[in-house]
Amino acid sequence: MATSQKDFETAVNQVKLLQTDPENEVKLKLCCCCCCCCRVPSSQLKLYALYKQATEGPCNMPKPGMFDLINKAKWDAWSALGSLPKERARQNYVDLVSNLSTSESSSQGKPGTDGKQSGHDAVVVTSEDGITKIMLNRPAKKNSVTTQMYHEIMLALEAAGKDDSAMTVLTGNGDYYCSGNDLNNFTDIPPGGIEEKAKNSAILLRKFVDCFIDFPKPLIAVVNGPAVGISVTILGLFDIVYATDRATFHTPFTHLGISPEGCSSYIFPKIMGPAKAAEMLIFGKKLTAREACAQGLVTEVFPDSTFQKEVWTRLKAYSKLPQNAVRISKQLIRNTEKEKLHAVNAEECLVLQSRWQSDECVNAVSNFLSRKPKL
Template sequence: MSQTLLIDRSDAVLTLTLNRPETKNALTREIYSGLADAINAAQDDPAIRAIVLQGSQSCFTSGNDVNDFLNVPPAGQDSPVYRFLRAILSSEKPLIAAVNGPAVGVGTTMLLHCDLIYVAEDARLKMPFVNLGLCPEAGSSFLLPRLLGHPRAAELLLLGEEISGRRAVEIGLANHALAAGQPVLDAARQAALRLAAQPPSSVRLTKRLLKQHSQKQAQEVMEQEGAHFATLLQGPDAREALSAFLEKRKPVFS
């Protein structure tokens, strides 16, 4: 894997660090593949007891790399992005997220599959799928209303409203919001170390019990969303919205 994804295995914790600062950690097919491979490999590795997903101290991820998505759109459930989404959906090892700065699109929806989420108070979470002529992904159209209720989920998904890390904790989308100067990455690491020190069979079973009533339906919805997303991505509204984004202009929808 290139240096756009840093992989560290130490103290029974797998730490996956997004490392494309020049693009605010925009996610490419290569990064998705690396994430999926690492998370899937961890399932059969008894030396790994917890997984941390993080960006830098200033940015989690700006979401999908738009050029990458337009040039080679995801095709089917075997594409890198869907392999990653299935990996976090089915992970038996605890997933811990550390979020600083922007967490756009999949940068927020992937958090719905994490077990513990640490955010900076001034982190910026946003799911602008409708704004871009697309639809929700990662099972978020099922998981978000289940977690927050329909009105709040509709506000975030239909309007694409941005919320702060502090607000994310208030509505139940994250566990802890850390003030400026408090290292979010360190907080996530400490939580992962605590989990790694717990009896591994009990941790896995408890996570399985927590997710057993939602996992199958989340997977079904994720597949439905993926099919719609792929269709919309080829449509005129998404093409116009994404082109306008790249050209830094206001989109015009016919």
């Protein structure tokens, strides 16, 4: 039986009522990638493509540029439908929406899933025993950092610097500490194009790193698993870094056509020597927790089986020390280099602004996102 226009319009309205997370592989909201750990199945774009085919017929748009990842994915999905008749596209659209609605209804009342983390959910702040804990909370996405999370972390640090806690801890939920930037950050291109995107990203990154440089209390990283990118480079701005023995530390910047950040171009050579820093920052060598500790990036490594218990027992004991004395001691250690660190941060962000617009970066990110997942 042919699908009527009314049935089609009902299905279109029904899509708006779906509660399914935007990262669901068949609902387009409208993004083409999630994070550096994800690959995009073609079915993710079916709703968009079928809607366009049903309302406009075969794809009639020019193919978007390579770095316009969202619109390119949409174009590919629509173009792939070829000369599929409008009537058949309407039927397929209605059938797909019906399947989505049925699947969603059957899942109602089940416990929340890991993957549905957004906005304030993705950064959880708690305070107990004189310790403010900032936890990255996107375990299904390996705690990759979205643009919104950058803002959330900055707000959390600002509040923690003024509260009555003795220290602040940054950690991750799940198997990963943090897998670096959510690559979806690079696909939201503003009207000003890549140039405006690069400028805005550089401003955000500079403010973000400045928050760590200026933080007035002891700042401790509890690295509960692998760390990548920005989560590694800013470790040099922490006062203590505790890691589980299964943690790894990876800065694959040149693989993506970009350059170091987080003051790592200055701090890493200082703490581990120029050669070791070059091996990590230029050539992307991944360090084990033991190697990172031997090179001065990590304070101490603990067995994974006792990691949480040992670390938090120690931190709770530290939190009972006289707070004013602790804060003043940190200032004496850190203040001499604040001006230098701010200058390094500014220079790194300026260089990155240029690198993000380079052909090397554009091609590297595009190739990375288009790779097929390993089975």
